[in-house]
Amino acid sequence: MWCEKPVSAGSGKDWVVEMEKMLDGADRAAETARWSKPSIYRVPEWLKDMATDDGAYRPRLVSLGPFHHDDELLRPMEEHKRRAVLHIVKRSRKRLGEFAAAIAGVADELLDAYDNLGGRWRREDEGGRRRFVEMMVLDGCFLLEMMKGLSDRRAPDDYAPNDPVFSVHGMLCLWVGIRGDMLVIENQIPLLALYRLEQVWRGNTPLSEKDINNLVLNFVYDPLKDREMPREDIIENKLCLHPLDIYHKNFCELTEAGIHLKKCRGTHVIDYRSRVLCLPTVSIHDGTEKIFLNLLAFERLHGDAGSEATDYMIFMDNIVNSERDVALLRSKGIIRNLLSSDTEAAQLFNNLSKGAVLSPFSRLHDVRRKVNAHCRRPWNRWRAILEHNYMSNPCVLISLIAAAILLVATLLQTVYSVLGVYKS
Known part of the structure; x- marks a missing residue:
């Protein structure tokens, strides 16, 4: 006689319990709210396989956001990000803590913008959240410095005229590369971060x-x-x-x-x-x-x-x-x-x-x-052939008209000849 075997520890019962805990989040409203938060994604492998350019989804000059933050090839630009922050703080006469506080106030919203970001950026005990705020300040200030410099058509006066990045020459040379990296889907920074940093930078100026x-x-x-x-x-x-x-x-x-x-x-x-x-x-x-x-x-x-x-x-x-x-x-x-x-x-x-x-x-x-x-429609095809092959070239068009006149004259001569024979 068949009888149910006792469920041992670590068996399917644990899975059932865990799944039942997730039932509350399986309704439509909860899932709609969940999927409405992310807007910055890692490109899945199946989509990468369809691209002819292997580097299409990777930044080549500067990392923005957490997905490529640890890329060794992009590390040289980190020094210039720090310089941008220091110059902005000094020029704006604001405290660095004000910029960090502005980002910390919207950190949850910024974190949620990244799909499947991983827990290490959220953990307070391991300093992940603090590092995330620092990264948003560095990346955001760097972009604001570059964008506002080109928008004003001049480099800020507090940089050296031969600065490799923030001089007029530097910004013009790097613009194409930075612009390209800003349009990589895995290399995005929420505009909310730029907005909050610019608010601090402007102070009482409306934004x-x-x-x-x-x-x-x-x-x-x-x-x-x-x-x-x-x-x-x-x-x-x-x-x-x-x-x-x-x-x-x-x-x-x-x-x-x-x-x-x-x-x-x-x-x-x-x-x-x-x-x-x-x-x-x-x-x-x-x-x-x-x-x-x-x-x-x-x-x-x-x-x-x-x-x-x-x-x-x-x-x-x-x-x-x-x-x-x-x-x-x-x-x-x-x-x-x-x-x-x-x-x-x-x-x-x-x-x-x-x-x-x-x-x-x-x-x-x-x-x-x-x-x-x-x-x-056949007539449209015939007319297109006529226009493309004959009417686009004046010499060919003249030859076509002459041939048409000759054809009509020949037909008329034939008709008159036939009519003359008929009368006779």
């Missing part, structure tokens, strides 16, 4: 969350942005999550203004109703692939980010198949290609969207449907 957004946007500015579009139409009054979030919001505004047709303001190329498709101008350079890979990773890992960047890359992949397509878009001013060839630019678009799926809610489905319907 809005939009001021921090604009400061960061100016630093990570790229030719991808439409220079004619008012900045007020792009940046929110509410504090953004981090630098990559600002870049993402700026990019997605441009996507709506360009690809979604309704807000199109620039040069047009094709649309079903008027044979015009509006596309935003995009610059392709050595850092473009890294930036886009981190934008796509941010959308895949952060549920509230949307899918505009991913949808845009898939749409461009559908348009660009070869260097001839890049050349056409370049001739229309849609692509600014700073790479060595149009072939490289075409490969970039074709590689970035691998494994990605166009969102079922994307309005680009309607744009693509209109373009495909336009292309499927």
Whole structure:
């Protein structure tokens, strides 16, 4: 006869007890609150395997935040972070403790921004929380010093004119590298930290969350942005999550203004109703692939980010198949290609969207449907061939007109000859 065996210590009973303790956190409200906190993520291996650039998700010059804080290759910049803090404290005539207290007051919120951070940064007894506050002060002050220096177009007077980092020459030379590291998804610092540090720095001078957004946007500015579009139409009054979030919001505004047709303001190329498709101008350079890979990773890992960047890359992949397509878009001013060839630019678009799926809610489905319907009509294809092969070259066009006149004259002569025979 079967009978239940006694449960020994360390058996499944312990697992059941532990799981039952977690039941309270399994309801929808608790899980929604949990997943709404993180906004900075480590890129999973399956996503890294899809990237053609092995270093796309790693900073190369400066670490920001805890994920790459102990990277030996990034350690030389730590000295300059400390120098930035000392100069800011002295210049602002504030105490260092005020900057640390400002960060400590929001430490829980800053810690929660990092997904699966690990307990060592939170433990009070081991000094992890204190080290986290110190890191946020160092990283935040370093960024503020760099961003404000370039924004003012001048280096602070309290640095040596030949300073390797904080002179005009130093900031201009390091800008591309620092900007690239600021857009790495694993290398983000919450803008809340910058906001609190800037509050202390300014003292009684008014500061809005939009001021921090604009400061960061100016630093990570790229030719991808439409220079004619008012900045007020792009940046929110509410504090953004981090630098990559600002870049993402700026990019997605441009996507709506360009690809979604309704807000199109620039040069047009094709649309079903008027044979015009509006596309935003995009610059392709050595850092473009890294930036886009981190934008796509941010959308895949952060549920509230949307899918505009991913949808845009898939749409461009559908348009660009070869260097001839890049050349056409370049001739229309849609692509600014700073790479060595149009072939490289075409490969970039074709590689970035691998494994990605166009969102079922994307309005680009309607744009693509209109373009495909336009292309499927035989007359549109014939007219395109006629325009491309014959009407684009004046000499060929003149030859075509002459041939048409000769053909009509020949037909008329034949008709008159037939009519003459018929009358006879």
